[in-house]
Amino acid sequence: MNWPATLLNGRPQSRADLLFQLRTRSAHELWLVIVDASASTRRHHALSDAKGLLAQLFDDAYRQRARLTLLTASGSTPKWQVQGLKASSGLRIWLDALGAGGGTPLREALTQAQQWLVQRQKRFPAEQQRLLVVTDGRLKAVTGLAAMTCPGLLIDIERGPIRLGRAKELAGALAADYRHIDELIPL
Numbered sequence: 099m100n101w102p103a104t105l106l107n108g109r110p111q112s113r114a115d116l117l118f119q120l121r122t123r124s125a126h127e128l129w130l131v132i133v134d135a136s137a138s139t140r141r142h143h144a145l146s147d148a149k150g151l152l153a154q155l156f157d158d159a160y161r162q163r164a165r166l167t168l169l170t171a172s173g174s175t176p177k178w179q180v181q182g183l184k185a186s187s188g189l190r191i192w193l194d195a196l197g198a199g200g201g202t203p204l205r206e207a208l209t210q211a212q213q214w215l216v217q218r219q220k221r222f223p224a225e226q227q228r229l230l231v232v233t234d235g236r237l238k239a240v241t242g243l244a245a246m247t248c249p250g251l252l253i254d255i256e257r258g259p260i261r262l263g264r265a266k267e268l269a270g271a272l273a274a275d276y277r278h279i280d281e282l283i284p285l
Contacts, residue, residue, distance in 0.1 A: 127164040127226045134233035135172035136202035142257035145198045148232050159185035169207050173200035176207035215247055235265025243271045250274030
């Protein structure tokens with residue numbers, strides 16, 4: 099309600115006399131970050147380098163006032179860490195405590211994320227959603243995954259002398275852009 103402009107025209111007699119402020123702010127952004135923290139990501143400092151990249155991402159989200167949703171894929175089931183909250187310094191504590199171990203429930207994480215994004219889009223239709231997947235791509239099969247409903251980026255953290263290269267296939271299945279972490283972090 100724009101009370102000053104309304105009252106400058108005199109006391110409002112009907113709803114038609116009320117003036118409303120136009121919202122000039124752009125829609126909120128939501129960044130959904132899925133981190134593969136399986137045991138294979140410990141090899142060759144892959145997860146520790148990814149943590150550095152994630153710390154920068156959290157700082158960027160804070161500066162841009164984006165909302166974050168974090169989902170980790172490790173152990174036997176994916177785990178939601180944060181859902182749609184503004185970026186804060188508390189994320190640094192979570193990131194420092196992030197460890198790798200267990201299996202790779204990445205397929206389940208991607209399926210849950212897709213369902214969550216669809217529900218979120220219904221609740222907040224103006225929200226701009228973005229997806230970031232950090233993984234070494236060590237899945238048994240990439241087939242059968244649906245493309246995500248928002249723009250995405252998959253960061254491949256696979257390192258070592260033997261690389262399977264499945265992360266690139268996974269990015270294609272998700273209709274996401276692909277980058278290797280070595281392209282993003284100077285050695």
